[in-house]
Amino acid sequence: MPLRLHHIVIDAHDLPSLARFWADALRWRILSVRDKEVVVGADVDAPVGLCFMPAGSTRKTVKNRVHMDLTTTADDRDSEIARLIALGARRVDVGQTGRESWDVLADPEGNEFCVVRPKSTLVS
Known part of the structure; x- marks a missing residue:
């Protein structure tokens, strides 16, 4: 069986x-809450979920080496960014020029992620 x-x-x-x-x-x-693990997902049978584990005492100080890219429809993009900010995300500058096809945000603990334009708007 291949890895998944x-x-x-x-x-x-x-x-x-x-x-x-x-x-x-x-x-x-939220699918599972344990002493040192919280798992979230679309449902228990979803192929992929997010698992949150203790970070220890050190705080994040540099840009993530891996991050998530989120997308939505072109009509929803600005409202989704506003919704994420209302949930606790914030805009961050990681060296973008302003001409990118994505917006960089960080979650409440500073983990960067991008909200990218839908693929249909990137095709010329």
Whole structure:
């Protein structure tokens, strides 16, 4: 059997809070809560979920080496960015020029992610 992606693991200082942010952001739900692990996903049978685990005492100080790209329809993009900001995300500058086809945001613990334009708007 070939390997499949199961979870994307995100280190967190406040597991329940960060898991709730991502569950709300993706319109997913909390699937599992344990002492040192919170899992969110679309449902229990979804092929991939997010797993939040303790980050330890150090704080994030540099840009993520891996990040998520989120997308939606062209009509919803600005309202979805506003919704994410209302949930606790913030805009961040990681060196973008302003001409990119994405907006860079960070979750409440500073993990960067992008909201990209739908593929249909990128094709010329």
